[in-house]
Amino acid sequence: MSPFKLAAAELRRFRGHPIRTLALVAIILIPLVYGGLYLWFAWNPYGKLDQMPVAVVNEDTGASVDVNGETQQINGGDQLVDQLKEDRIFDWQFVSANKAAQGLKDGDYYMVITVPEDFSTHLASLSGTDPEQATVEFDLNDANGYVAGIMASTVEAELRNQINTAVYVTFATTIFGDLAQLNQGLNDAADGAAELADGAATAQTGAGDLESGLGDLTTGAQQVADGAAQVSDGVDQAVDVAQPVVQTLADNWTQIQTGASSAADLADRADTDLDTVYATLCTDNPDADADACARLQTFITDADGANTDIQAANDQIQSTSTDTLDQASEDLTTLQTGASDVADGASQVATAAATAESGAGDLADGLTDLHDGAATLASKLATAAESVPSTNPADDADNAEAYGSPVAVSEQNLNPAETYGRGLAPFFIAIALWVFGLMAYLVLSTVNQRALAGPLRSVPIAVGGWLPGAFLGVLSAIVLYLAVELGLGLNPKDALDTVGLSILVILTFTAMAHLFKLAFGTAGSLLLVVLLMLQLTSAGGLYPVETTPRFFQALHPLLPMSYVVDALRVTISGGETSHVVKALVILAVYLVGALALSSLVVAARRRWKPDSLNEPLQV
Template identity: 35%
Template sequence: MSPIRLAATELRRITAGKLPKIAVLALVIVPLLYGAMYLYANWDPYNNLKSLPVALVVDDQGAQVQGKALNAGNEVADELLTNPKFEWHRVSDSEAQDGVRDNKYTFALTLPADFSKALTSPVDNKPRQGVIQLTTNDSNNYLARTIADKVVDAVRAAVAKKVGTTAADQLLTGYATIRSSTLQAADGASKLADGAAKANDGAQQLASGSVDLAAGEHKLLDGSNQLVNGLDLLKSNTASLPSKTQQLADGAKQVADGNAQVAAGGSAIASAAQTVNNNLDGVRSDIQGRLQAAGLSADQVSQVLAVLDNARKPLNDANGQIQTVNGKLQQLSSGSRQVADGASQLAAASPQLVSGIAQADGGAAQLRDGLKTATDGADKLSSGAAQLASGTKQLAEGSAQLRDGLNAGAGKIPDPNDPSATANTIGDPVTVQTVGQATADTYGAGLAPFFLGLATWIGAFVLFLLLRPLSRRALAARQRPGIVALGGWLPAALLSFLQVVLLFAVVTTLVGVHPSDPLGTLGFLVLTGFAFTAMLHGLNALFGAVGKFLGLVLLVLQLTTAGGTFPWQTIPAPLQPLHIALPLGYVVDGLRHLLYGGALSSLGTDLAVIGGYLVVGLALSVLAAYKQRVWTPSRLKPELVL
């Protein structure tokens, strides 16, 4: 007998009569009830949070920030009520506490009286955190506290963004003011540096000039000392000048008088000599006339006159000398008279001269003392000018460093082109851009691989509440173990196929699961159903009632280790080998890639593992058929029947 005939015989047995047909239909629907209903119930619970009653208490009394009123509590409340994710009820604190206790409200969110003051406390240099009070009651619902924690995190992030943006805006405004003031200071420092440089140039010139001045003052002081010494000597030497000049004046007058007398005598002699000379000219002319009258020739007359002229020549020379001496005597008389007059004037002026010399000597002493003081001052001026030059040089260098430092510092102070955008970025510096390589649209879609795999196992499990693993008639007829095993598994495989097709049709058309690869997903689920029915068939065929219990145990173990909800790496370390060994984890992994459109690189491993379990299950069935060819007392009368 072929395995197909054995399978057909078993199917006729379980469908003989109306009630068995209903039972078979129920077995086919069981995975649908589990998988579809569970997915439908958990499809998108977060979308229904708007019907969750939540209390909102706003006791915030507000605060003043730079002259502006701030009530962060009301702003947060307005934002929550404008885009409600819950059924918010703005109530008093007592109503909220009573409502949470009596399960009227799932939880309560309270913004206390000092909420705004706490948020603005950094302005007063007394920073403290604002408090958001969350009131929960686990006796109402434990998961509600988890949801409430997420809400508070979102509110806290929104408040932090608003407060951070406001603070950043104030900070940037302060930066702008600081930058403007720094630039003004840098401009002033530039002018200071220029002025300091000019002052340094002037100070250098002053220092150089003061050195020259000090040197000149020393020379003047030396000259004044020489002047004082000379005037002292002159004063000493001219002390007797008035008396001596008077004697000189008297002597000069006597000389002038004597010279006048001599000049008068000389004048008389010169006059007499000139008279004699003039008379000789008349005598010569008279002699010439008498000689001519005596009848002498012209030559004779000339000769006589020549002799006469030669004889007269000494007289003429003497007359010339007398006239010259007379002129000199007249000059001497006139000069001596002038000398006498000058000596008289000198004698008259010498007392004033001596007094003037004495005054000059006193003034020169005073000048020397003044020059000494001036020299000391010039030395101090030179030293001070040198210090001034050094100081102005340091001032010029320091002001240049100040200018450069202020310019460099101003360049490092933020100068945002758009302060508002910059403040928003500082207040909310990070945004999340989610790139989904493979995305499940809803919470239910994310759980679909897990629920579909479980539904397939449960469907295979319940099949053997009605089906007999092995045909007793075939065993009694000594059919080959492989034919008996295959004939016992095929009815379960067929019913599993119907279960999977019905489940797939409902969840993709009515529930809302939209596989990225529909045919691949359906084929993978069919293979999974075949593998699970083979495993449970083998366990039931080999161990009987114990095999059914083992199938239930495997269901429980796979519920906890398949990684259908949280990543399997989060389960305790002792359970992680079960994830690797049991098939449901590979079913979940394969369905995720087929449903969401992820990479199929691991699908080969999933198919290999599931196919391996199919082979192992059939091998167990063959082993059971082989062992059950011999009837034993335990088979005839089993201790436990399920």
């Protein structure tokens, strides 16, 4: 007979009566009841903190502070209460001190937050020379549940942020007075600085254009200066030549006029005499030679022209006085001086244009600095305006994290579990599967007595006794996975690996349970309970194993549940595959080892003893 037939024979024992069938169904559902219900109730308790009643007692009487000669009323307690109303971390209950104390005692409140009457007074002292620290009281009662206090402490940082923000707003009021006016003033200043930056940018562009234009002007002025210098040099040369000549003419002009007059008279007489000669020789002489007369007439015509020019020149000479020539000499000197002055002026213009160009460059650089400075000022003023606390408690509640904790801690989780229940799922799934093995063999037989007395070998008998529990365990593991996945949203990173690993776990745990029950009978069940307790405390499912006593640290690598928890964490949340491979190897060793030992136990039990008929302990 094969082990499978032995297993089928064992399962057939539960036919015929509904109670028997229900017993098998109950065994299958045990992991679901244990693991599923526990994960259900603890899946995400921190997501419902806003349903935990917490009392808030505000006894603050407020305070008066002097701000710029004016009395300013502040009340940090009211500010904190208004912020808490906007941020429902807990189910806030704003009550009197007596009611809060009685409620904490009776268990109506899990925590009491008290703002003392001198809260604002101490805050106001921060602006003086003798500052005092303000306090807020937190009262807990572990009689209402120690874990509730731990849960409350997990959001203590957020509570401190809200308290610090209320302090920040109140203290800023004691220093600056009306925060709304301060905020508006800083915003106006920021806008003005921004406009100044825009104007500086425009001026900067104009200065750049001016620098470019002055550069062109400098180039042109230098060219003019060079030309004026050349003209001045040419005038100097011309004057140096012409002025002595003019001065000599002026000195001898009277004689020149006399000579010119005489020359003019002589030319006029010669012209007249030539006309007389022509008349005598040609006009009045019939024997005159025509060719000679023609040549003579041509000569007389030329002489008339020369005489006309001489007479005109003489008239010009006679009309020019010595004073005119002296003035011309002086004008040449003036021209020489003026040309030199023009050259010097052109050079000065070129130099001034170069200086202006450099100044325009400095102006552009200065305007750039002005623009950058104005932009920085606008940014700083805007930042300062934003940092002024709002007078709206709702805004302050939203900004409490920034005000209360100016520096944020950037946290990265390589494989986030996301919820409390999902993080604990590997631990409680492992426990539930172990409990199945513990309970299964309270109902199932560990060995077929007929086969034990027959010729069948010990190994098939042992495997046949284990298979019914293994088969029901596989069904139980699948039911548990489906319930947690569909009901709670387990959403493992690798569903197939999670299911496959769970099946291997239940096969191993049922093999171990079968071994203990087979070897020790009822005492085996007790040993399985003890082993469960040891694994609960050493598997590292709740706390890091390094934080446990050395006894449990020593047990950690020896017991299978440690590897099951590590491997399920990887298949559910992600992580190193090596943890899964290691767990598969360890579980396979435990499985094969348990079945081998079960076979040895079966072989030993085939030797009949008195205890074989009557077990010493039965439940």
